[in-house]
Amino acid sequence: MIPKIQSPMAHRLxxxxxxxxxxxxxxxxxxxxxxxxxxxxxxxxxHIEKFSTLKLKGLNIYGYEYGICYPRNRCYPIFIYQCIYVPKRAVVTVNYAYHDLEGxxxxxxxxxxLALDxxxxxxxxxxxxxxxxFLVDELIENTYNGMVNTEYVEAGFEDIIVLFKQWYQGLMKNYNCLPEESEEFCLWKSHFKDKFYTKDYGYVVTKRYLGKNWTDKVFKEYLR
Incomplete structure (x- = not known):
């Protein structure tokens, strides 16, 4: 049995x-x-276009939480988290996707x-x-991607909130994109959205548990 989650990510947000x-x-x-x-x-x-979250429970043996936050009018990394938990182990990951890794x-x-991460x-x-x-070439290298004991899943959720708050502080310090930067970033972001939703683990597993029709609508119109 997976643990009963007292405070899912959406409640914390x-x-x-x-x-x-x-x-x-x-x-x-x-x-x-x-x-x-x-x-x-x-x-x-x-300065946030949207922060979309998905919570999935499959039977009593599988849990999944996912979220993606897109900045608005800022050339700033996309914030992504994923949590997968089964009876004896859990994976918690946080990623920061960006169009210009050299910059x-x-x-x-x-x-x-990254220091807090x-x-x-x-x-x-x-x-x-x-x-x-498929994400490696578009992610800023970071450390918070790994396994925790299942009883610490919600502690992992709290870590995600702490990192998101820090991410948001940086977003608020950021400057408006120059026109040429904005165009490049927006093109990359659109491409990233298309690639991410079709190849991501979350899309595949949600389709398996809840069917293709609902999954396609959710990922295309709300998570994308």
Whole structure:
């Protein structure tokens, strides 16, 4: 049996005063199929295009939480988290996707974010795992990608919130994109969205548990 999650990621995000939840259709927000359940939430905030989350429970043996936050009018990394938990182990990952990996040193607040990322990883993770192979060339190298004991899943959730707050501080320090930078970033972001939703582990597993129709709608219109 997987642990009962007392405070899912969406509940924790609701508590942040710089985010507000967006209303979405009820038939999209929640989905049940046999013994599986899915739930989608969308949040917005200053300089945030949207922060979309997905929670999935398959029977009583599998849990999955995912979130992706897109910056608005800022050439700034996309924030992504994923949590996979089964009865005896869990994987918690945080990633920062960016269009110009050679220029990451110029991103305001990135050094502080990566230092905190490394510190929390050392405290929480007992084994490091590699990011999904198709993402490697578009991710800023970081440390918080690994395994935790299942009883510490919610501690991992709290680490994600801490990292997201730090990410947001950097976002608020960032400057508006120059026209040419904005065009390059927007083109990359659109390409990244298309590639991510079709190849990502979360898309594949959600389709397996909750069916292709709901999964396609959620990923194309709300998580993308």
């Amino acid at each position: 609701k508590e942040l005063d710089f985010l507000s939840e967006e209303a979405i259709p009820k038939q999209v927000e929640k989905k049940s199929r046999l013994f599986s359940k899915g739930e989608v939430k969308v949040f917005k905030g200053k 990451t040193g110029n991103i305001p607040g990135i050094e502080e974010l 490394e510190k929390l990883a050392e405290e929480r993770l007992y084994k490091i795992v590699k990011p999904q192979h």
